[in-house]
Amino acid sequence: MAKRERGRRALQDEVSRRIQQIYEVGEDGARIRVPAPVPHARDARGRNWDMSGFGNATGYEGSIRAVVDKVRDEFDLNESLENRAPNPFGE
Template identity: 65%
Template sequence: MAKRERSGRVLKEEVSRRVHQIDEIADDGTRIRVPDPQPHARDARGRNWDMARFGNARGFEAAIRNVVDDVRDEFDLVDDPVVSVPNPFGD
């Protein structure tokens, strides 16, 4: 099955959503700081990005790693689209 492609911003939001749905984290009311996904060469499992150094994650590391690995299996990281803003002065 082909992976769906997503931008870094969307992957970060998806990981954050899933992390904050983990029962222990939701029950504790902990807010985890989710880092930006970092691209890397495709590994043996076909993953092309990873995340490290979550903030306020002490005690939840294994559960967070499971979420990140699941999202890495589902989605490839693609470059954020470049949005060109037209010059309002017409130069």
């Protein structure tokens, strides 16, 4: 299945949204600072970006890594998408 492409901000927002859905994060009322995705050459699993340096993440590192890896499997980073107007109909 082809991955959907997203810009930096959209990926950052998606990861943030999913992190806030982690049970422990919600229960604790933690607010995790999510960094911008960093592009890299496509790796063996077909991923072309990653994130590191989350703020206020102590104790949640494993859960956060699982979320980031899941989003990396679903979406490619396409930096050119940041400069176009959003499509009100989704994609």
